Amino acid sequence: METHPSYPQLSLLVSKYPSTAGSLFQTYNDLLLGKFYNAVKSQQWRDLQIVDLGEPCNRASLQGRRPAHIAVEDVDALLHVVPCFMSETISLSWISDVFKALSNPESIYLAIATEDSSIVYYKLSSGIVKPVV
């Protein structure tokens, strides 16, 4: 993992939170390089940054903006992605700690990383969300 070109940006947080290092690495690469669509337009997530969540979450999360060409309203919204492993247990207090550490955004994306490098994203919103027509 150390020889991967993305490692230098992550090295500080990998040594600080070793148990969640794998999921952070996989999610970072997936957003930066993997989310790639067949279009001659900008593909990757823009302004990707790593945010240290500190105690009691003991992990780092990512924030960034979606690729410009995906047609959703509010394309420039800053989205938060919190990586975790499939083997971790998540409780409501865990989720509320994460929301608090990110200063209460409307919604976060939980990126669940597995060992064969599949990542499943779930959107968690605080409160009830009306479905889109």
Add this chain to the structure above:
Amino acid sequence: MSLIGGNRSKAPRKGAGKRNDNNRIYANPLPIIFSDSSPSRVRSILGLVGLSLTQVITPHCEGYFDPHTRSVWTCERNDSMLLWRRGFFGKGDLSRSEPTWLARRLNDRKARQGKYLTSEEIREKRRAERRQFKLDRAAAIAAVAAEAEAIFEAEGRVVVPALSGPEIPSGATWRPAPVLDGPTLTTESREMLEDQEPLEDVEHLQLTLHEAFFLSWNLDCLDILHPETDEPMTLREIWVAFQHAYLTPPIPDLPTPQLQFDNPFLIHYVAYHHYRSLGWVVKGGIKFCVDYLLYKKGPVFTHAEFAIVVCPVYEDLADQETSTTNLQNAEPFNWHWLSTINRVNSQVMKTLILTYVTIPARSRISSDVLSSPACLAQYSVREVIVRRFIPARMRD
């Protein structure tokens, strides 16, 4: 059938051609190949006596063990394609299944849209069309509702707006609008594309620890290298390191934790080995809320038929109380959760199988056997198929 003349319809030929291509590319179910180079007469004579000169060719691939992500990485392009094409082992870490990241980036650079689509590109096209269909349908429903409103205001007659019918597109009747060609690249931008520096392939094939152990122990076609020393690890080192990857990370001052029978690696490996040795292609099942998916020939051929949930069962319940590992699914399912998983899987036409793996009792067998794979013989596997039964509908 004559191959000259184009009076056959295109669609069946395209399907048959793709099927034959797939059968050719993915012809070997495992990385080892049996080859016999002797002439057929010698082969038939020897065959009568019961002998054969077939040789077993085992390829040698290398992978690095990464304890952070609990996986083995194969960075060599040839090794990755070999392991994927012969048995569908592993997954490209920046792709949906086969490592296609470099191909997609090159496609994108040359702007060869529509010429050869990787599975990700097909998926994106399908999603874009579905999004457009939903927008069209919503607009049609809104138009019908507005028309009903107008009629009510004008004549006072109440018309119930229809939610289906000739004006509203449905899945069967909607067709995507023909794609207008985007602006063609000018000569300057084309030159700029060609001047870009060559792409470095940063994608690797990621094998789970179970797949990697299966390949190196049973088929002997994978060498696992230690991440720090670059030395190939011995089988004993691999066995112990893989088990330790699943135990809680050691605190520096305390001694390394002892190996236990209820290590998640062992339990999942027993299930993986069981199904692989029966000939199924076993892949991860997180997309459907289960542990594994079983494919008859491989993901490129048909969808998975079975979804496996591994349920560990302790032979001796006292072991469960004293265990330090928090095993998933060791407690019996509650009906709510079981119904949820069953619903999800029957929606996608997969059959749910509960695989019970029995963990041997510590009182019966000493923990020393854990230092070698021989302990796998102590575990047993039983399957239970769960299907929803509706008495009113399933009378026949």
